[in-house]
Amino acid sequence: MSTELQSSKIYFEPLQGLRAFAAIIVMIGHIKHEVVMVSAKLGQDVPVWTSLKLPYNAGVDIFFVLSGFLMVYTSQNLYGQKGAWITFLKKRFQRIVPLYWFYTTLMIIVMLLLPRAFDTAQASINDFIQSYLFIPHERPAGGIKPVLSLGWTLNYEMFFYAVFAGLLFLSRHSLTAIMTVIFAGMAVVHYFLPEMMSIPYFWTRPIILEFVMGMIIANLYLSNLHFSKVMVFPLITTAAFTFFFMPYSITILDLNIYRLPNISMAILLIGGLTLCKGVDQWKSPKWLKALGDSSYTLYLAHPFGIGVVALLVAQFNLGQGMHVILSFSSCIVGSYIAYLVIEKNIIGYFKGKHCSNP
Numbered sequence: 001m002s003t004e005l006q007s008s009k010i011y012f013e014p015l016q017g018l019r020a021f022a023a024i025i026v027m028i029g030h031i032k033h034e035v036v037m038v039s040a041k042l043g044q045d046v047p048v049w050t051s052l053k054l055p056y057n058a059g060v061d062i063f064f065v066l067s068g069f070l071m072v073y074t075s076q077n078l079y080g081q082k083g084a085w086i087t088f089l090k091k092r093f094q095r096i097v098p099l100y101w102f103y104t105t106l107m108i109i110v111m112l113l114l115p116r117a118f119d120t121a122q123a124s125i126n127d128f129i130q131s132y133l134f135i136p137h138e139r140p141a142g143g144i145k146p147v148l149s150l151g152w153t154l155n156y157e158m159f160f161y162a163v164f165a166g167l168l169f170l171s172r173h174s175l176t177a178i179m180t181v182i183f184a185g186m187a188v189v190h191y192f193l194p195e196m197m198s199i200p201y202f203w204t205r206p207i208i209l210e211f212v213m214g215m216i217i218a219n220l221y222l223s224n225l226h227f228s229k230v231m232v233f234p235l236i237t238t239a240a241f242t243f244f245f246m247p248y249s250i251t252i253l254d255l256n257i258y259r260l261p262n263i264s265m266a267i268l269l270i271g272g273l274t275l276c277k278g279v280d281q282w283k284s285p286k287w288l289k290a291l292g293d294s295s296y297t298l299y300l301a302h303p304f305g306i307g308v309v310a311l312l313v314a315q316f317n318l319g320q321g322m323h324v325i326l327s328f329s330s331c332i333v334g335s336y337i338a339y340l341v342i343e344k345n346i347i348g349y350f351k352g353k354h355c356s357n358p
Contacts, residue, residue, distance in 0.1 A: 013284040014273040015066060016292030022059035022066070023295040024332075026150075027302045029056025031327045034310045035320055047320050055243060060153050061210055061262035063299075065270050067157060068214025071164055072172060073222065079172050085165040092161045094350040096296075099343055100154055103300045104131055107148045110304075123147060134158040136202045144202045150300060159203065160211045172222070176215045183208045210263060217271050226277045235272030239265040291332070294339035298331065301338050305331040 032050050039046050078084035108128055123140060130137045131146035134155050138144055145152045163182065167175045190204035246261035273279055284292070291298075306327050313323045 012274070012280055013289060013292075014279060014282050015069075015270070017284045017288045018062060018066065018269055018273060018292075019295040020288060020291035020298075022062035023298040023302075024059070024291070025056050026059035026299065027306075027331055028328075029054075029059075030303065030306055031324060031331075032056065034306050034327065035323050038310050038314050038323060039320060041314055042317060044320065055259075055261050055265075058243065058259075058262035058265055059299075061207070061259060061266040062269065063153065064156070064207065064210035065214040065217070065263075065266040067160065068211035068216075069218040069221075069270055069274065070214075071161075071211075072176065072215045072218035075164075075168065076172070076222070078168050079175065080169060084168040088165045088168060089161065092165075095347070096154065096157065098346050099296065100148070100151060100300060101132060102342065102346075103304075104146070104148045104151065106304070111147070136199055138198055144198055148300070148303075150303065155202075156208060156211075160208070173219065176212075176219050179215065180212045183212050207259065210266065213263070213267055214270065217267070217274060221274050221280075226275050229277045229279060232272045232276040232279050235268045235276070239268035239272070242268070290336065294336045294343070297339040297343045298335035301335050302331040305334050 036046050036050050075084075075088060078088055081087075111123065127137065127139060128147060131148065131151060134146075134151075136144050136152070136155050137146075139146075146155070163179060164175070167178055170178065186204040187206040187209055190201065190206060193201050193204065195201055242261040242264045246264065309323065309327045309330055312318065313326070318326070
């Protein structure tokens with residue numbers, strides 16, 4: 001997940017809030033899943049609200065489009081420069097990898113201590129190594145996911161970073177154009193690959209086009225192609241409509257287009273919050289900014305909080321309402337504390353100073 005909002009001239013506080021929203025809706029989707037599972041285990045009726053078919057995983061799509069936008073925007077001093085790819089990858093490594101490795105290691109420790117609680121209990125050393133190296137692989141229980149399941153998104157992020165870095169010798173417009181062609185070509189190839197070719201099938205999924213969409217939005221922004229400020233509200237309203245009412249996928253000429261509400265909402269939100277004049281200067285409440293700051297930790301750490309609460313609810317039969325309240329509050333508060341204690345110190349270390357814990 002891209003987290004670099006502070007290194008540019010404009011802080012983009014609205015995008016910081018959007019990062020918080022993206023991480024929270026992913027978290028809510030996982031809370032919903034655990035509530036259903038625990039309710040079934042305890043022989044309780046499933047809550048009515050869990051039957052709502054909302055695209056909670058749209059947070060991932062927002063992160064991908066946002067990543068494309070930010071990589072183009074924050075790399076303005078790198079295009080065409082000698083050694084730019086090294087500088088870029090070094091910054092990306094420092095910002096993304098150590099924290100992911102920390103939570104991957106934590107997950108491995110938990111798996112070893114509680115093997116029956118995980119469908120990856122049969123994982124081997126090879127699975128662990130590939131998880132650390134962002135190499136997509138099929139895990140024993142099925143599915144192409146690393147040890148920390150959410151890491152599948154970072155496999156795509158790392159692929160995007162690698163291609164982006166390799167093309168930084170070009171101008172911004174040329175880089176965007178070539179990456180558009182490459183990723184579009186890969187997405188077309190995807191529909192001709194059998195699913196049994198799991199790794200190529202994974203790399204070529206059309207979801208990779210979301211990075212390009214973010215890059216295009218950034219190019220429009222940097223070219224001063226803006227809309228009137230009054231457009232921001234219709235765009236956000238339309239994004240909300242797609243979240244609640246648009247079907248997850250549609251079929252056109254026997255071709256299934258999936259994640260359509262997710263992609264549409266991501267483009268509308270990021271486009272609205274960057275391309276509408278003056279919106280990029282909007283200020284966010286401190287609490288929303290704080291949530292945005294800690295969104296990467298929230299994204300990686302929330303499965304642990306949800307898992308602990310699920311065990312407590314199942315053990316003591318605390319009820320569905322308490323399950324939701326405890327899951328939400330423990331993830332938000334716990335992740336923010338983890339951000340202050342762990343993530344900020346990692347950032348400070350690579351900046352040459354250790355952040356003191358508040």
